Amino acid sequence: MEEIPQDPTRYDHNQIELKWHERWNNDPNLYKAAADSTRPKYYVLEMLPYPSGSLHIGHLRNYAIGDALARYMWMKGYNVLHPMGWDAFGLPAENAAIKNGRQPYEWTKANIAEMKRQHRRMGFSYDWDLEITTCEPEYYRWNQWFFLKMLERGLAYRKNALVNWCPECGTVLANEQVVDGCCWRHETTQVEQRSLEQWFLKITAYADELLRAIDEKLEGHWPDRVLSMQRNWIGKSVGSEIDFKLENTGEPIRVFTTRVDTIYGATCVILAPEHPLTAKLLDEAGRARAKQMIDSRASKGPGDIDKDGHFTGHYAINPYSGEKVPIWIGNFVLMGYGTGAIMAVPAHDERDFEFCTTYGIPIRPVIRPVNGALDENPKAALTEDGVVERSGEFSGLPSAEARARMNKKAESESFGKAAVTYRIKDWGISRQRYWGTPIPVIHCPKDGVVPVPEKDLPVILPVDVQLTGKGRSPLADVASFVNVKCPKCGGDARRESDTMDTFVDSSWYFYRYCDPKNSQAPFDSKKIAYWFPIDQYIGGVEHAILHLIYSRFFTKVMRDIGVISNDEPAARLFTQGMVIKDGAKMSKNKGNVVSADEMIDRFGADTGRVFELFAAPPEKDMDWTDAGAEGSYRFLSRVFRFVVRNAGRRPEGDPLADRRALRKLHQTIRKVTEDFDNRWHFNTSIAALMELINTLYEEEAGLSGGALHQILPSLALLLGPFAPYLAEELWEQLGHQGPVFRQPWPTYDETLAKEDAADIVLQVNGKVRGRLSVPFGTPEDQLKKLALADPKVQPSIEGKQVVKVIVVPDKLVNIVVK
């Protein structure tokens, strides 16, 4: 197509952006952090993407926020580290491979190339020399290395366990990947429970520290909702474990309770249907009932299960009272929490109350309110602490005191102890799939599980593998991979064919950015000591419990291994809101995706960035609308035209117009600076820039060359973090050299930013009746006099008694009348 000559004052985003894109691309050192710098460091990081194929505008928000911050911090004089990489292992590659007959490696690399092109086209300020790709052996060998270190320390272990199985994925899922009983990737596919030999990482060993550090290190620096989700997920409860004894054999049945003070009110013991003891206690009919409970629980979503119970015909002895109570099984008792067995105290627990009422089990109150009597016939459970009654030697004690003494007794008589239970469970990392990090162990018939020696790392994932998507790892059928010699005895052995959960890859990737090409170690610890913790981590809230808890765990393990010295990966976390289009989150399924390319062609990268930052504060969801994006385009056009047509203006002008324009400029610098430093409300920063340009349009005719000489370069610099292409173009057109983001951030002058006169609001009984323009610092009694005499105020106070006059200097006078 013939090139149409453009009006030189038209903002041609394509021409400007392609010109600078070209220049920036040819400068590989543009965004490089200084190796050893005297300047303070700043590590800004956006969560690394999964290379799904191509970027859409929903992805861009995360990067636009991080990029604005990185550029601002550069301008503020920091040594900035701003890297990007690819979370490249995972199921979609494998599924795409099966569907299209392409190898996952090839598919993934092609996607990365495409998305990287889009990233560069957006002009994000990454140092691509630090790029990491988790599916490359140079990266995943260190996954394997960390795994071996954990194995040495007993933090990685293998056990046969009931695990979550997604029939659609054909693999095991971590607890964190099960959402409402369904697979996180297949929202309508019920997760099944299967019993398999699996590798686990012992995150529970760090449960307490993970929880404590939330209060001690993260509170106030990470979003509340993320911390609250993590607290919930770790789910600490402090209580007691107590053995009831089976009536005939004396075999202990251990229960967990947070309310041992109510134990004299226990009227039965209830086992989870999966509890190992049920096989022994139940007859055939009972076992069928247990199985039925398990199955019906699996087929229903959470929360809507009716309580179901079955008497085993057996009894247990309460170790405190010596009382004999029936043993039931109940569908609401969870095998995975506590000990899988509870004592039911219907008088003081709502669930037990419901269960025992249904099955006619006695209800025995043993707690009275501190200032009340024991309710003999409770209509509902009294769940608050109170005073313990009818409890032998403990009667009359407050609940807390009773718990302490009861624990002591249990311990001294060896039938129980104080205990803490966590909801979080160890992290199951085995996946029966191909496209992931091979787990570096060998199964030897003689020596059992033998770790691959460190010198043999990496265990390379073979390419060109026949993929089936069936329920076992395709690697199991690759003879050259699985058939190995045992490192210990040299005999024939079999390599582990499961691969690691991809969340292992992303649990420590941000460390690797600091030293991505190191072939001797995961990284040089000295470099980590300089850069860590991450000063600002930015990503979606959907990672609140998966990635963000795993990576905290990894950091603590790495610290204990001795390779790093920080306790937490990120000093500050920011979770941006989603991009909404037509009322829904942008996704391929909904068909409301706007591709980054399409957006750039139409509006330009700068407009896209500005609009995503302007439409809502960054932590809130934002609506993408084309009309809104056009508004941002208009704003950038106005800036462009103003700068271009005023760049070479005459010296003379109207001093008053200059004064007004310069005042607005300094107010704008102050506003934008404060937004960056305090609260990141870039929507108001951009609104301030729009106000500035509106003022400049109003004053344009009167502005002197001298004033413009100050205003125009500042305007280009202020625009730098939000619209880097346009800023760079204007900077050059104004005759300046060097990248905008390497220039010092403009400073503001409070005197210049100050208004000429104070605008005093005059109120009568809190209602605005007039206003007054007076010099700043006008004394209170003067203001009072002026206000009372004001012609706008007069009618409202005439004939009334002035009770009081409130004066807020330089701001307001409120006259109270009767």
Place this chain on the structure above:
RNA sequence: GCGGAUAUGGCGGAAUUGGCAGACGCGCUAGAUUCAGGUUCUAGUUCUCGCAAGGGAGUGGAGGUUCAAGUCCUCUUAUCCGCACCA
């Protein structure tokens, strides 16, 4: 049920410290520019009574504190998110 958040014009949002509610943008209305459409520029745009000047109401709802409340307190409703029979 527990935990976290949110509620302001036709729409997205602003009001950072209790002090002029509605900045900025979208949309809309009018006018100018343009052959026309688009673009651009100018003016207007919370609701309501009024020709106007001007008045009244107004930040999910109900109370309260205060000279003054979107902002603080109590209660309440709705929506969103997370967890959910966690003993």
